Amino acid sequence: MTTVRIPAGWPATEEEARAVQDELRARVVLDEPGPPPGAGRVTGVDVAYDDELDVVAAAAVVLDAASLDVVAEATAVGRISFPYVPGLLAFREIPTVLAALDALPCPPGLVVCDGYGLAHPRRFGLASHLGVLTGLPTIGVAKNPFTFTYDDPDAPRGSATPLLAGGDEVGRALRTRTGVKPVFVSVGHRVTLDNACAHTLALTPEFRLPETTRRADALCRGALQDATTPH
DNA sequence: GCGACAG
DNA sequence: ATCTTGTCGC
Numbered sequence: 001m002t003t004v005r006i007p008a009g010w011p012a013t014e015e016e017a018r019a020v021q022d023e024l025r026a027r028v029v030l031d032e033p034g035p036p037p038g039a040g041r042v043t044g045v046d047v048a049y050d051d052e053l054d055v056v057a058a059a060a061v062v063l064d065a066a067s068l069d070v071v072a073e074a075t076a077v078g079r080i081s082f083p084y085v086p087g088l089l090a091f092r093e094i095p096t097v098l099a100a101l102d103a104l105p106c107p108p109g110l111v112v113c114d115g116y117g118l119a120h121p122r123r124f125g126l127a128s129h130l131g132v133l134t135g136l137p138t139i140g141v142a143k144n145p146f147t148f149t150y151d152d153p154d155a156p157r158g159s160a161t162p163l164l165a166g167g168d169e170v171g172r173a174l175r176t177r178t179g180v181k182p183v184f185v186s187v188g189h190r191v192t193l194d195n196a197c198a199h200t201l202a203l204t205p206e207f208r209l210p211e212t213t214r215r216a217d218a219l220c221r222g223a224l225q226d227a228t229t230p231h
Numbered sequence: 232g233c234g235a236c237a238g
Numbered sequence: 239a240t241c242t243t244g245t246c247g248c
């Protein structure tokens with residue numbers, strides 16, 4: 001486990017944070033297909049908080065894409081770097097997530113984030129932001145539709161419908177388990193939407209949420225507990 | 232103007 | 239995200 005400081009010059013106000021998004025947005029790459037699903041490695045990242053104690057813990061868990069076995073994992077803890085503001089989630093999570101990714105002993109491959117990428121008020125959600133900062137291919141898989149609209153996909157696993165912002169398809173509502181509420185997939189960086197959905201299906205042979213986020217969620221919760229429990 | 236809003 | 243018991247079901 002590593003400890004992080006909030007970076008110098010980190011945005012202190014919502015206005016500054018939005019300005020950073022507006023500048024970095026131009027660096028998102030959308031014309032690469034991304035790594036093929038089911039091969040190589042896939043990494044899940046997630047974060048847990050204790051607002052009382054001002055502690056944040058992040059986890060990165062690397063899986064073999066074919067077997068979904070855990071290949072490597074790392075955690076990081078720090079102080080909370082930004083309040084939760086819809087549309088500015090990245091500023092709350094990114095410093096600690098970057099530290100966890102840096103602590104991995106191997107390359108992460110595709111990174112799967114909890115939240116959104118292009119499906120964002122300014123088209124620059126957490127997954128896109130993390131992709132631009134690291135150069136890694138990233139996707140976002142969210143549990144809720146945020147402010148977007150969609151028609152319910154057909155019941156069978158694999159069914160999908162467009163996630164719409166006005167008239168634009170910014171992501172997809174994807175049924176990962178037959179008859180269960182869909183997840184909401186969007187592109188982060190250097191991956192197409194079709195490929196992002198294919199990866200998401202490859203990561204959900206058993207549960208609604210990707211194995212990557214399930215593993216990362218469990219790990220960062222434990223790390224928060226360790227960082228928060230008196231010894 | 233008011234409410235809703237990833238995690 | 240987090241606060242939180244039991245309970246239904248594979």
